Amino acid sequence: MKLSRRCFLSLSIGGTVGTALTPLPWKLTDDMSIWSQNWPWTPVPPDGAYTYINSTCTLCPGHCGIRVRKVDDRAVKIEGQEGTPLNQGGGLCPLGLSGLQLLYGPRRIQGPLKRDGERGKGQWKPISWQQAIDEVSRKLADIRSQGKPQSLACLTDSDTGTVPQLFKRFLNAYGSPNFFRMPSVEDAYESVLSLTQGVDGFAGLDLYNADFILSFGSALLDGYGAPPRVMQAISRLKEQNGTLVQVEHRLSNTAAKANVWLAAKPGTEADLALSMAYVIIAQQKYDTDFIGTHTEGFEAFVRMVQERFDPQKVAAYCGVEADVIVRTALAFATAQKPLAVYGKGKGQTAGSLREALAVHALNALVGNINRVGGVQAIPAYDYLQWPAVMTDETAAAGLQTQRLDRARSPEFPHAQAIVHRLFETVNASPGEVQALFVAEANPCYSLPGSANVQEAFDKIPYVVSFSSYMDETAMQADLILPNHVYLERYEDVPVRSGTTRPMIGLCQPVVAPQLNTRHVGDSVILIAKALKGAVAESFPWADYESCLQEALGDQWDAISDQGFWAAAESAPASLDNGFGTPSGKFTLMDETIGAVYQVGEPSAAGDASEYPLLLMPYDSIRLTSRYVGGTPFMLKTVADTVLKGQDGFVDLNPETAAHIGLGEGQAVRLSTPVGEARVRVHLDDGVMPGIVSIPRGLGHTAQGPFLAGKGVNVNRLIAPVEDPASGLDAALGIRAKLTKA
Amino acid sequence: MDSALIPDGVRRCPLWKFLLGLSVAGAVLLWGVYAMLLCWVKGLNQTNMNDYYGFALWIWADLAVIALGGGAFFTGLLKYVIGKDELKNIINYAVLIGFICYSSALLILAIDVGQPLRSWFIFWHANVHSMLTEVAFCLSCYFAVLTIEYIPLVLENRQLDKVPFFHNLSHNMHSAMAVFAATGAFLSFFHQGSLGGVAGVLFGRPFAFREHILIWPYTFFLFTWSAAAYGPSFTLFITWLTEKITHKKLVKDNVVFLLAKISGWMILTYIAAKSVDTLYWMFQTAPAQGLQWHFFYQNNAFYGKWILFTEIILCGWLPALILVYRPLRERASWRVTAFVLGIIGVSLNRWVMVLQTMAVPVMPFDEWVLYIPSWQEVATTILPVAYGVILIMISYRYLPIFPQEKELNPITIPNGQEPELTTDPQDLAVKTMAVSNSVEEVAAT
Amino acid sequence: MKQTQTHNQKPPQRYGMAIDLDKCTGCGACMVACSAENNVPFKEDETNKLLSITWMKVFRITNGREFPHAEVCYLPRPCQHCAGQHEGHSPCVSVCPATATDYSAQTGIVSQIYTRCFGCRYCMGACPYHARYFNWWDPVWPVGMEKSLSPNVSPRMRGVVEKCSFCFHRYQLARDKAYAEDKREVGEAEYQTACAQACPAGAIVFGDLNNPEHAVSRIAQPDRHDHYKSQNPRAFRLLERLGTNTKVYYLSDREWVRKAGDNYLADENPSASTPPKEHA
């Protein structure tokens, strides 16, 4: 066969065209593209009807207003509620924004669980709600019948609002005074307000209207108070050309954004504040009207300050030069609306009462108490008008007993609860606590000295957790009665942070409960009812929702409609009758306060020769160290110089690192008098030489694969240091050393 | 066993030896195929590439093999268009090497993309402004051309040639070859260039970015030029290697010298242009973007200034001068050294244009990022080498690749005796071959 | 795109951002809001930042000085929606061989079409801001968590590139609403990005740079006759000298921060303007 050129060409061209004309190549390519776009394992979110539900975030004391976008029955996005008093700007923090990862996330507890096997081993038997309630009430009836109702203790996140109050009421009816709330800066402010102003309430810091903010280590831009509202206030301060001065040993984000950063040595802040008071007094820049008319003890205060807090003297040890102290004090005193802020970090510890008093004294000197742009004392919420608790004999006897922490005793008259003392008591005399309720708190993780807390848990015979998540404390429980998460439930949340006017946010169910959980309020009511008698009678409500409706009374409709209630914007309490002290005046100094100033700052535990460095925890808004752990989205924001793989980092000044012979990224052993851990080193010029800086919020041992085993829990490395004045934990940090691993 | 398939008048090693060699290369090939399947099934997480290193080892390998495969188009151009007829004695091999290089490049690309099943979107949704579109079009077309150039060679196999249809087809294709070669050269000019353009147009990457002539950055021309310059060196190097392995002289020296000389002059002109380009970039392009040239060669030992010196001086000017200077060119040791340096040089050029470009931070607060390929990347990169070896082994054994082989290695000489050397006794390579002839049995393929 | 065929003669929109670095606290809320809004996948370990998808990424920059003179600034980096030297010549759009990323003349937004992208990653190499991310893995949501996915943004499959879209789906919704209500324009408040909305410090302002009514144009003060260079002395754009002509403007009072936005030779004064070079 002879193939001509023509034949060859027509064959090849014909072949090509012929194949192209068949459906084959087109069908194949089309199939390929469809298939590669529809891999069945890539989810396709179903569309549906869009709705928005307003609610309140309860994940931190900020209690921001949120707006949740839903598609049919799925919540798909949490946003800030714009333009409400709960959230003027509409911004939210990373935790609040990723709340859906808590709602739908894998660390939730599916239903009631009973321990099955050794404590802490994570072996559980699912039981029914009926069984669970029967079980607790049987146990509690047992303890009560032995005449030791006071050995039931309860620890919750806060003590305001119906849920904590239901717990407290339960303890009252049952016969135990041992109701505890987790420590916070509010403890210190309460003591300060009570000591200086005779007020039972909380401090409303009017950051939004101040024009000069002098912060003593408060993480104003890293999660202090109500983070979005505080940040917004600082942005406004900048817009108005106001001044932010940050006193802090570390270049925190707040220090970084401040107009002036004063790197005072940790533990010298109170002295620094008092030396500023010295300057203000010496240069006669204080508010003579306020001091003259509305204060008492000024002369004594002046004497104390003059004797001990000459800026020259203070400068010698606090790390801030005298002329800087003078300049700052004068700028503060001559500002229109200066405001000094107390509270370390996010305010999750009480800290030093002495420092809190000194900072408050600065505010008093410039007359900025109960004023716009100043510190306003907001009376405690009193909207819960419940019928009196029925107390039977057993209860009456139990309530007569001394609180385990001696709070509100003559020893520590101003403290509401001293949590570390609870666990110290248990460790010292194990029989004192027979049963413990824990709700919305994770003491085994979040409390300094968590190793001691852990030890105490081992000694408490019966632990009931109401946690929604399998956290470190739930792991130690005998029984878990899982609560709905905040997006599935009603709850009133009285706001105490970042506001100068009383507000109650309403947390309402955005979606139906996803799992076999129950509202913690309902659990408490059911347990009470199961106990019968006076305890049951103290809980007349059919369920939590009716209890809440009754509590909010006339406000209910408005609140559930709007999502919050806020007191009308009103002038701060008048100075003439705003103080509940016997004299009706602001007490700058008296015997009690003088005694507080007299004692020194509680010093960090540990021997400086063995532990040459100081370990200082810091707070970051990209991490959370409260009872809910961080979310996968938050972990995306955590820098690889904070966490890398499973390794946590500490920050060191390059000079300190060079001294020990450490380089960037190097692994080291970090030891303190109470514990040790393997960490890696990150060099940071923002860290004061001699200090080891470590983040709070890592090092979970529970909380699922996104959190567990990552980094180091600083609470395992530090221990509480009791403030001799308040009894509260005032530990700033702890002595430490680094050795090459 | 397979003697019926072996071209007339040449000698090949025993089949068992051939199969043994084949299985060694085959094992490497299978390793690469396994890695390739991992990448396809599990995805590109099998590599150590990352969001800073979106282009890495593979793209370098791609650019490098295409540059080295440039011998095909340039030799074709010289033979069919410019009329250097002697080169007909090496053109088959150049085409084969080109075919291997280009098919490898396409295979690597198919592994490299995240959605291989959608690769055809590049044609269907083509963005004509993209250098990669130009690359894809020209590369596929030129690969088709190479296939067309390779097919008649396959058809010349002794048995296939007996089929009249194949015989005629082969004949017809041969007569049309000039047209294909010219088309191929044209296409190559563009895709080699557009590969250079790939880096040169990145105006967000000051290390790679170059000023333009019309729509083409300087790298466009430099890449084409360098492929034309170093490609023939690679062809000659592989030819030399084949001769060493087979212990046969396969191409006459005059052919080798001619191509080496052309390659030398091409390298010389290229490296001069490249030097000017580099100086212009150092003192004009980079500073205009606020960067000192040494910024790009700091921070880590790997991308130090040595890399610039090696590419341009050691592996550019030096081989160019060796090949241009006749006495050195005609000495096998010098010549082959120059080939090797040249191959390293052009590969290094492709390396820095891809990998150093990715390593250098552009935002002042960003960081240098280094990357080490995973074994899957290494295996898939070696895969084409094994594939190339196999294709050369098969082609050499069964196809009349080297027209001068019969003449240079007459088999009238009884077995065991030294073949007559018809080449210049000065040639070191030939000397070596003569000396080692006694081990021919062991090594010959 | 169809958008170029519009008969509408009013000047096109040019969506952009102004981010006040003196306000930004580095809180990361923008990163989280963006991830939640756009169904960004996540893994158990997100600490390898070279493999972690963050359409919005907050960089931490320092002045390099010693304690206590060290300063820190945070720089949030969404996609800069580069226009290039002539509109649409973005570094990434110009190189994508499959037109899987495109420049909208109507909005100035650089889109990313996941179902068209075939994962060649050329665009990633082209982007000097590292704003583009590759899906090295199949996205996997722990059981139950897929419930939180928004239907407005399709989850991406393995093997494709993704990046900040200026929340384009929000634009689409707003535009549809505007049409439905017989309005001509999308209002400033109607189309806001998730990050701007979430920023607690109010550091991010988003809107139409071509619309003098919009806050962003008053802040950024782009000069339409000079590649939209800002006329606000506090403002700068990232790597302006490369000629990327971005739509994200940064503001700071601090000289060292403004200087960190671009590369300068030792003897150059950043405040003096260097006009970007023209190139094809």
Ligand SMILES: Nc1nc2c(c(=O)[nH]1)N[C@H]1C(S)=C(S)[C@@H](COP(=O)(O)OP(=O)(O)OC[C@H]3O[C@@H](n4cnc5c(=O)[nH]c(N)nc54)[C@H](O)[C@@H]3O)O[C@H]1N2
């Ligand atoms: N991020 C993201 N990007 C996408 C998509 C996505 O889902 N997400 N979807 C993609 C898809 S599927 C598409 S089709 C495209 C759509 O993208 P485009 O085709 O760009 O769609 P539009 O912006 O709706 O329409 C273009 C213009 O048409 C004008 N117009 C409206 N009515 C008329 C009319 O009657 N006459 C004329 N002449 N003009 C009119 C409008 O003013 C508008 O400016 O976007 C693609 N891009």
Ligand SMILES: Nc1nc2c(c(=O)[nH]1)N[C@H]1C(S)=C(S)[C@@H](COP(=O)(O)OP(=O)(O)OC[C@H]3O[C@@H](n4cnc5c(=O)[nH]c(N)nc54)[C@H](O)[C@@H]3O)O[C@H]1N2
């Ligand atoms: N409101 C409104 N309506 C419109 C338009 C508009 O702009 N606005 N535009 C019109 C136009 S131009 C078009 S083309 C159509 C488009 O209309 P549709 O085709 O409905 O487009 P989308 O809503 O973008 O996507 C549909 C669904 O596909 C899912 N999806 C995304 N990626 C994938 C995938 O890879 N595989 C699978 N299986 N699903 C996936 C998405 O999550 C979404 O739920 O809408 C038209 N209707």
Ligand code: SF4
């Ligand atoms: S600041 Fe607190 S209340 Fe507000 S969103 Fe964040 S976690 Fe929720």
Ligand code: SF4
């Ligand atoms: S920032 Fe990067 S991804 Fe965004 S438009 Fe510019 S080049 Fe493209």
Ligand code: SF4
């Ligand atoms: S990775 Fe996708 S978007 Fe990027 S250039 Fe390739 S095809 Fe285009």
Ligand code: SF4
């Ligand atoms: S504009 Fe939208 S997509 Fe872009 S970073 Fe902000 S939230 Fe993410």
Ligand code: SF4
């Ligand atoms: S949310 Fe705002 S303040 Fe926080 S990092 Fe982003 S831009 Fe900065």
Ligand SMILES: [Mo]
């Ligand atoms: Mo469409």
